[in-house]
Amino acid sequence: MQGRQKLTQGGMLGGRGARALVLAFLYCFFALTLSTVAEAKTAKVLGARLGVYPDKTRFVIDLDSEVDYTYFLLPDPFRIIIDMPEIDWSAPPGKVTSGGGLISGLRYGLFKPGTFRVVLDVSKPALISKIFTLPASGGKPNRLVIDIAPTSRDTFMAASRESMAAYSARQRNDTSVTEKxxxxxxxxxxxxxxxxxxxxxxxxxxxxxxxxxxxxxxxxxxxxxxxxxxxxxxxxxxxxxxxxxxxxxxxxxxxxxxxxxxxxxxxxxxxxxxxxxxxxxxxxxxxxxxxxxxxxxxxxxxxxxxxxxxxxxxxxxxxxxxxxxxxxxxxxxxxxxxxxxxxxxxxxxxxxxxxxxxxxxxxxxxxxxxxxxxxxxxxxxxxxxxxxxxxxxxxxxxxxxxxxxxxxxxxxxxxxxxxxx
Ligand SMILES: [Zn+2]
Structure with a gap:
């Protein structure tokens, strides 16, 4: 309840730059919701890593097979939520849970049957600037790579609202969420x-x-x-x-x-x-x-x-x-x-x-x-x-x-x- 009320606060978009960022964000969002990877077996997490760079924080999940994903943003506190089909994350997360760079914490677990949720707590407003999967190659496993870059609160709030609306629309269309x-x-x-x-x-x-x-x-x-x-x-x-x-x-x-x-x-x-x-x-x-x-x-x-x-x-x-x-x-x-x-x-x-x-x-x-x-x-x-x-x-x-x-x-x-x- 508290979270929902706070979602409606937040100001309007601040300037053209912000708008471009939001559009880029939306483009990524819709593109990725449309791309569905046919996935039969449960992907297994092999590990997770954080990379801190001057302009971004990179979060990488190593997996034994390809995985589909969607995400949305929540404010107060600022969070990036990534949903995946049910995966097996029994591997120890290592140091990642305590965060680094823009990420202040990591939580994950089965959200409901069929949906695994990863919650990244971010220390200040931040957007996903890039999110992509890499196939296994050169001895490296399948990877889900998420780049996070700082933004303004207003831009975050706008992106959050849009991402929530898209998430909500998807839920209405997705019969699997009407699961009893x-x-x-x-x-x-x-x-x-x-x-x-x-x-x-x-x-x-x-x-x-x-x-x-x-x-x-x-x-x-x-x-x-x-x-x-x-x-x-x-x-x-x-x-x-x-x-x-x-x-x-x-x-x-x-x-x-x-x-x-x-x-x-x-x-x-x-x-x-x-x-x-x-x-x-x-x-x-x-x-x-x-x-x-x-x-x-x-x-x-x-x-x-x-x-x-x-x-x-x-x-x-x-x-x-x-x-x-x-x-x-x-x-x-x-x-x-x-x-x-x-x-x-x-x-x-x-x-x-x-x-x-x-x-x-x-x-x-x-x-x-x-x-x-x-x-x-x-x-x-x-x-x-x-x-x-x-x-x-x-x-x-x-x-x-x-x-x-x-x-x-x-x-x-x-x-x-x-x-x-
Ligand atoms: Zn309790």
Whole structure:
């Protein structure tokens, strides 16, 4: 939301030079969107490099086969986003992640099935002056070469708007993006007997959005996925629940997609798993959050805005939602749901308390976007602090995650004793 509003700021083109640059940019953009490389096998990344020159920064990805690509630009912060068909980037990125020249950072991951996304953070407004692929030759592999040159903010803003419009038009024409979100969701524990409650387990972050990065470079997205899988197993093994994983792989999901998956599958409860980080390495402990109308707790709302950033980072949502209608609908349905969510959170805190170190005020309220399904009781579990060595170690331990899962199972048993499903 924030990103979209900011897109409409920005001034008009500044002068003829700027216009020529934008036209050159547009020409490249359309030319490259039209050139489709027939690609059957998944290209594998062999490595990535940065070259810093006086007039440009060159970013090169080495691949074992040819790859198709498109790109667009986003401001505030300035980013260049390159989308490719699903590729395999398991090779270590080396020093490139910390940037150099105009590039201040690199992130990448599966954005959605079929689309791999590379995000280049640029330290100031910059345009792609050249982008091209080179076939393997002379012992060198296939290469995707991206040259980035500085520009003015106005030129960047104009180029960004144009690139977003082209991206949006392409999405409308591209049937592969109408792909159902359930494609990445996995349900377990189905049986033919009486209906069992369906628990939607949402592994926070994923794909191009790593979430917080903890001590030893562990990614929140990996911890949440491991914990989600273990929780699903504990719940289905009990024979009393079905589990729905919003994602069972390292893929990016928009926050709204996560609740949509739960709603489409008629989940009875939604639990989002996360881990936090903070500058104080001694700070540790888990917390359970539910939604409130006005996030009055300062810390809780700061955390919510941090978690909600995922969509600004990479989930560029170009579908115009009517936020007023949405907020009225949410308001009507949400009061009852908020009470149920709160009941479940209380059960969770009580059961977790015997096994897990909790923060002092542990059931807190905040405006998490991911908890806004108006009709499904929802909670967000911050399992601990990846910035704390003890918490980080525990959260990497399957035994500890199982302990948390069993506490959640007891909480669910309590909750469904008094609430129908
Ligand atoms: Zn998170």
């Amino acid at each position: 979100s359930e494609d990445v969701a996995v349900e377990t524990g189905k049986t033919t007997g009486p209906r069992k409650p369906l628990i939607a387990i949402d592994a926070g972050h994923g794909g191009v959005d790593p979430g917080t990065i903890g001590v030893g470079g562990i990614y929140e997205k990996d911890i949440t996925l491991a914990a989600a899988r273990e929780l699903a197993k504990v719940l289905t093994d009990s024979g009393r629940y079905r589990a729905l994983l919003t994602r069972d792989k390292d893929v990016f999901l928009k926050l709204r997609q996560r609740t949509e998956i739960a709603r489409k599958n008629h989940a009875d409860l939604f639990l989002s798993l996360h881990a936090d980080s903070i500058s104080d390495p001694n700070h540790r402990g888990a917390s359970v959050y539910t939604l409130s109308e006005n996030a009055s707790d300062k810390e809780a709302s700061a955390l919510a805005s941090k978690e909600n950033k995922a969509d600004v980072i990479a989930g560029i949502d170009l579908s115009e939602e009517n936020s007023l209608v949405q907020s009225i609908l949410i308001d009507l349905a949400q009061r009852e749901t908020m009470n149920l969510s709160s009941n479940f959170a209380t059960d969770m805190v009580r059961e977790l308390a015997s096994d897990v170190k909790l923060q002092q005020r542990t059931h807190r309220f905040a405006g998490f976007a991911v908890l806004k399904a108006p009709d499904i009781p929802s909670a967000l579990f911050e399992m601990g602090y990846l910035s704390n060595p003890t918490d980080a170690k525990l959260l990497q331990s399957p035994a500890h995650r199982e302990k948390m899962a069993k506490a959640i199972l007891r909480a669910l048993d309590d909750y469904f004793k008094t609430h129908k499903f």
